[in-house]
Amino acid sequence: MQTYDLEANGLRGLNATLQSQSTETNQTSWEVVNPKGSHAIAVGLDAPIEVTVKGSTGYYCAGMNQQATVKVEGSVGPGVAENMMSGQVIVDGDASQYAGATGHGGLLVIKGNASSRCGISMKGIDIVVHGNIGHMSAFMAQAGNLVVCGDAGDALGDSLYEARLFVRGSVKSLGADCVEKEMRPEHLEILKDLLDRAGADASPEEFKRYGSARQLYNFDIDNSAAY
Amino acid sequence: MCGIVGLFLKDQSLAPQLGNMLTDMLITMTDRGPDSAGIAIYGEESGGKTKVTLQSPNPKDDFAGLAEELGQHLGVAVSQTDNDTHTVLDIPAGQFEAARAALAEIRPSVRIMSRGEMLEIYKEVGLPKDVAARFDISSMSGTHGIGHTRMATESAVTTMGAHPFNTGPDQCLVHNGSLSNHNSLRRKLRREGVVIQTENDTEVGAAYLTWKMMNGATLGEALESSLEDLDGFFTFVVGTKDGFGVVRDPIACKPAVMAETDQYVAFGSEYRALVNLPGIEDARIWEPEPATVYFWSHNDSPTTTEKAA
Numbered sequence: 077m078q079t080y081d082l083e084a085n086g087l088r089g090l091n092a093t094l095q096s097q098s099t100e101t102n103q104t105s106w107e108v109v110n111p112k113g114s115h116a117i118a119v120g121l122d123a124p125i126e127v128t129v130k131g132s133t134g135y136y137c138a139g140m141n142q143q144a145t146v147k148v149e150g151s152v153g154p155g156v157a158e159n160m161m162s163g164q165v166i167v168d169g170d171a172s173q174y175a176g177a178t179g180h181g182g183l184l185v186i187k188g189n190a191s192s193r194c195g196i197s198m199k200g201i202d203i204v205v206h207g208n209i210g211h212m213s214a215f216m217a218q219a220g221n222l223v224v225c226g227d228a229g230d231a232l233g234d235s236l237y238e239a240r241l242f243v244r245g246s247v248k249s250l251g252a253d254c255v256e257k258e259m260r261p262e263h264l265e266i267l268k269d270l271l272d273r274a275g276a277d278a279s280p281e282e283f284k285r286y287g288s289a290r291q292l293y294n295f296d297i298d299n300s301a302a303y
Numbered sequence: 304m305c306g307i308v309g310l311f312l313k314d315q316s317l318a319p320q321l322g323n324m325l326t327d328m329l330i331t332m333t334d335r336g337p338d339s340a341g342i343a344i345y346g347e348e349s350g351g352k353t354k355v356t357l358q359s360p361n362p363k364d365d366f367a368g369l370a371e372e373l374g375q376h377l378g379v380a381v382s383q384t385d386n387d388t389h390t391v392l393d394i395p396a397g398q399f400e401a402a403r404a405a406l407a408e409i410r411p412s413v414r415i416m417s418r419g420e421m422l423e424i425y426k427e428v429g430l431p432k433d434v435a436a437r438f439d440i441s442s443m444s445g446t447h448g449i450g451h452t453r454m455a456t457e458s459a460v461t462t463m464g465a466h467p468f469n470t471g472p473d474q475c476l477v478h479n480g481s482l483s484n485h486n487s488l489r490r491k492l493r494r495e496g497v498v499i500q501t502e503n504d505t506e507v508g509a510a511y512l513t514w515k516m517m518n519g520a521t522l523g524e525a526l527e528s529s530l531e532d533l534d535g536f537f538t539f540v541v542g543t544k545d546g547f548g549v550v551r552d553p554i555a556c557k558p559a560v561m562a563e564t565d566q567y568v569a570f571g572s573e574y575r576a577l578v579n580l581p582g583i584e585d586a587r588i589w590e591p592e593p594a595t596v597y598f599w600s601h602n603d604s605p606t607t608t609e610k611a612a
Contacts, residue, residue, distance in 0.1 A: 112575065112578040113573060113575035113576075113578050114575065132574050134573055134574060134575055135573075151574070151588060153560075153574060154558060169588075170588075170590070172558065172590055173555070173558075191590050192555055192556075192593065211555075
């Protein structure tokens with residue numbers, strides 16, 4: 077286990093050190109102490125290492141992650157795991173707005189609540205939130221799965237493409253072109269796997285599935301009066 | 304961007320450290336806006352008097368013999384405490400409007416920063432650390448306070464464009480965001496007789512709340528209706544004699560974090576601003592909901608204004 081004191085040694089040193097780990101590194105386990113809400117902790121990693129942040133972080137923690145597992149023992153500010161490609165990011169506390177935004181792959185787990193715009197424009201990432209999510213979540217979400225064990229806020233899945241949304245609790249309102257869809261056996265299977273991997277104590281049968289009605293994909297001449 | 308901090312003490316044994324804690328919080332937010340900075344501090348009550356905080360670009364000339372001259376003008380006893388470019392006048396209650404008129408005559412270049420029984424506002428162009436140092440904010444004690452560091456988007460970088468803005472007796476407002484309908488709203492409020500001194504968007508927000516309350520709205524009602532009438536982005540933190548409140552627009556893209564312990568309620572644009580507060584490790588920490596008015600008061604039996612908020 078390598079320990080890095082962020083307060084004593086600075087952010088650039090941390091990210092440069094973590095980014096320079098290759099896939100064959102022996103230093104696979106890292107601990108970051110004194111994060112104190114700093115921004116851009118453990119960003120741009122590209123090696124199968126495990127980084128544990130001992131406290132809460134600011135903006136863009138674990139952004140652009142590939143391969144690495146980043147665990148935050150606290151809450152995270154806006155844009156956690158933004159544009160993640162692969163690997164895992166696990167947040168013990170809450171996440172601020174646009175968690176997992178534009179993510180292409182990997183798994184983001186938030187054990188508390190996520191606020192507004194969770195999974196906005198997600199492009200293949202899987203996001204599991206143990207608590208609730210805020211308004212405008214999964215806006216223009218293109219691919220991947222967003223699983224919410226609690227409730228969802230206003231305008232869920234507005235202008236949604238092909239991402240799958242699973243919500244156990246209530247949905248305050250659905251956004252434009254987002255509809256409830258039938259839960260088929262293959263969806264239950266996907267959901268079960270995600271809940272297991274995210275350590276969420278919930279049964280897939282308790283969820284409802286939401287997806288795109290696909291009415292906004294193409295210009296419809298009958299709607300021209302609305303423009 | 305702009306950075307906001309706020310601290311409301313429940314445990315008055317921390318009162319002597321209020322200025323110090325707020326200064327530390329505000330300096331942490333410097334990179335959210337280095338243009339200008341300001342602090343509203345609710346200190347000791349002035350024993351039935353009204354505190355009027357003034358600012359002058361030429362404090363040496365403007366503040367010399369000011370209390371005496373103003374006292375003669377009003378026929379009452381006035382005292383003053385100078386602090387760099389600001390001075391705090393103590394005038395008898397009920398004399399504020401007369402004092403404002405007299406000041407316009409005897410010291411036309413002096414600007415009124417705030418008025419109230421407890422509130423003092425200090426603000427200037429510059430980095431938070433420099434602004435806090437020139438007024439020695441860290442030595443100030445008080446029950447609650449609000450700080451702001453500005454990245455200007457809607458109007459010039461001037462002292463009068465800095466936050467906080469005084470909205471009424473013992474009331475102030477700071478803002479992170481930008482209002483897009485401030486020009487039309489300014490014209491409307493001026494027609495209604497509201498004094499608006501700058502081209503700044505936040506001043507219009509502050510004047511709007513003042514105008515609503517002048518017309519019988521409680522602070523809570525004024526904040527609720529701001530959600531309808533103000534177009535743009537905002538996280539507002541407001542201060543009153545007994546407490547402070549927070550409201551975010553329905554989109555809520557401007558960040559906000561709150562922390563509460565048995566000793567205090569704290570607000571920060573980012574969690575970084577809160578990390579040095581005592582007992583933060585065990586505080587309840589959350590993000591305020593969009594379009595929701597939050598309020599904390601020292602008053603066990605809040606006035607209708609506070610209750611409504």
